[in-house]
Amino acid sequence: MQRKFSFAITTFGCQMNKSRSEHLAYLLSSHGFIPSSQKEEADILIFNTCAVREHAVERAIHHIHQTVEQLSLQRATSPIVVVCGCMSELLREKLSRKLPFVTILVGTSGWDKLPSLIQETLVERETSCFFPQEDSAPFLESGYLHGDKISAYLPITYGCDNFCSYCVVPYVTGRQRSKPMDLILQEFQNILAQGFREIILLGQNVNSYGRDFGEERAFEKLLETLEQRFGEQKIWVRFITSHPKDMRKSIIGMVRESSIFCAYFHLPLQAGSDKILALMNRKYTQREYLHLVALIRETFPEGGIGTDIIVGFPGETEDDFQETLHVVRKAQFDIAYTYVYSPRPHTRAATLVDDVPLKVKKERLSLLNSVLREVYLERVRCRLHTETTVLLDEEDDSFFHGHTASNLRVYIRKREGYQIGAFVPVKLRALQGTKVEGEIVGVRYEDSQTALSCRSDGKR
Numbered sequence: 047m048q049r050k051f052s053f054a055i056t057t058f059g060c061q062m063n064k065s066r067s068e069h070l071a072y073l074l075s076s077h078g079f080i081p082s083s084q085k086e087e088a089d090i091l092i093f094n095t096c097a098v099r100e101h102a103v104e105r106a107i108h109h110i111h112q113t114v115e116q117l118s119l120q121r122a123t124s125p126i127v128v129v130c131g132c133m134s135e136l137l138r139e140k141l142s143r144k145l146p147f148v149t150i151l152v153g154t155s156g157w158d159k160l161p162s163l164i165q166e167t168l169v170e171r172e173t174s175c176f177f178p179q180e181d182s183a184p185f186l187e188s189g190y191l192h193g194d195k196i197s198a199y200l201p202i203t204y205g206c207d208n209f210c211s212y213c214v215v216p217y218v219t220g221r222q223r224s225k226p227m228d229l230i231l232q233e234f235q236n237i238l239a240q241g242f243r244e245i246i247l248l249g250q251n252v253n254s255y256g257r258d259f260g261e262e263r264a265f266e267k268l269l270e271t272l273e274q275r276f277g278e279q280k281i282w283v284r285f286i287t288s289h290p291k292d293m294r295k296s297i298i299g300m301v302r303e304s305s306i307f308c309a310y311f312h313l314p315l316q317a318g319s320d321k322i323l324a325l326m327n328r329k330y331t332q333r334e335y336l337h338l339v340a341l342i343r344e345t346f347p348e349g350g351i352g353t354d355i356i357v358g359f360p361g362e363t364e365d366d367f368q369e370t371l372h373v374v375r376k377a378q379f380d381i382a383y384t385y386v387y388s389p390r391p392h393t394r395a396a397t398l399v400d401d402v403p404l405k406v407k408k409e410r411l412s413l414l415n416s417v418l419r420e421v422y423l424e425r426v427r428c429r430l431h432t433e434t435t436v437l438l439d440e441e442d443d444s445f446f447h448g449h450t451a452s453n454l455r456v457y458i459r460k461r462e463g464y465q466i467g468a469f470v471p472v473k474l475r476a477l478q479g480t481k482v483e484g485e486i487v488g489v490r491y492e493d494s495q496t497a498l499s500c501r502s503d504g505k506r
């Protein structure tokens with residue numbers, strides 16, 4: 047009998063990368079490779095990388111180096127090492143020098159060829175680099191191999207047309223390509239059939255879905271079609287990321303009317319001052335951003351708004367930074383991912399003088415995080431003693447952990463008759479530090495008449 051080879055994937059970066067790793071795992075499995083969660087035992091080590099921040103790149107290189115070196119010492123034969131994704135695309139030459147043991151180096155395209163490339167390498171033990179100009183099969187996501195059956199990612203666009211001045215994504219993933227709607231519907235159906243409870247529609251800028259095939263309102267059409275076909279299902283659907291410049295009243299209205307779309311909006315702010323927003327090429331002003339937030343808050347008082355913020359962009363003065371804090375206090379973000387600016391190759395911002403000292407950047411980051419913490423705690427305190435729905439997604443010996451439709455993390459003492467994957471009615475009881483403690487009240491929604499009307503908190 048022919049020997050089967052095992053593989054382990056390490057993923058760096060965003061949800062898009064996680065989704066691509068899940069698809070790669072599916073693809074390799076369907077070609078006879080065996081997924082393994084044990085790097086120590088896998089024949090093939092795959093590193094799906096990210097290039098969005100300099101610090102992340104250095105960390106990834108260090109991690110790959112250490113892992114491969116350690117494992118090679120422990121084994122009789124060295125593993126096959128595959129490095130793929132944004133970092134490979136951006137830094138091909140550098141990686142060939144810094145990671146000389148890599149067997150296959152692949153960029154962001156052509157992953158459909160990976161099973162055959164790996165097969166060839168297993169036979170011939172030769173190294174290869176593969177960087178096709180065009181993605182030969184960008185939408186062949188016949189399936190995903192997920193770790194659990196709770197939340198599934200479903201990419202609806204790839205690449206980005208926005209060219210924010212600090213961002214390397216358009217240079218490594220190319221221009222926006224929207225997945226045809228019939229393929230999305232098919233994948234959605236497949237994911238549902240596998241029993242998932244939540245589907246996350248993914249893209250760098252989901253609300254410009256379809257613009258590349260000339261349709262301005264294709265995203266609304268997609269939401270409408272999903273609602274019509276799947277609106278009766280016991281499932282949550284969310285979409286990330288939404289660019290504030292492309293967020294429309296019609297989309298917010300469709301979420302309000304829907305019984306499957308969650309009232310959570312991820313709207314990267316990036317900076318609060320109009321001067322910095324213009325330098326970043328974000329194409330909205332502080333006023334427009336806050337107007338959008340007000341509209342969402344008015345429509346979904348209990349809904350969630352998440353964001354990304356960069357501090358220390360070139361030219362950011364103390365006053366500019368105070369504008370960012372002003373927006374944070376006004377918008378009352380529920381979730382935020384914060385970063386210190388670092389110049390990225392090819393980007394327009396890299397031609398500007400990186401004039402904010404690192405010490406100042408770090409001080410601003412720390413102050414920003416403490417203000418974000420305050421506003422988060424304030425919002426949670428207002429929700430204490432109210433009831434909501436939680437999708438249980440993890441467990442340990444004593445507690446379930448889960449999230450609400452608005453993306454609030456909650457932990458709950460375990461009770462008989464419940465398991466992860468269930469939508470449960472929960473009363474938010476207390477704050478322990480930044481953690482929210484809840485208590486299961488009533489019956490599982492699966493067993494009750496109220497399931498549909500209670501699932502998306504903040505809407506009804």
Ligand code: SF4
Pocket residue numbers: 206207208209210213214215216250251289
């Ligand atoms: S919208 Fe801007 S920040 Fe987001 S991926 Fe595109 S260029 Fe990068």
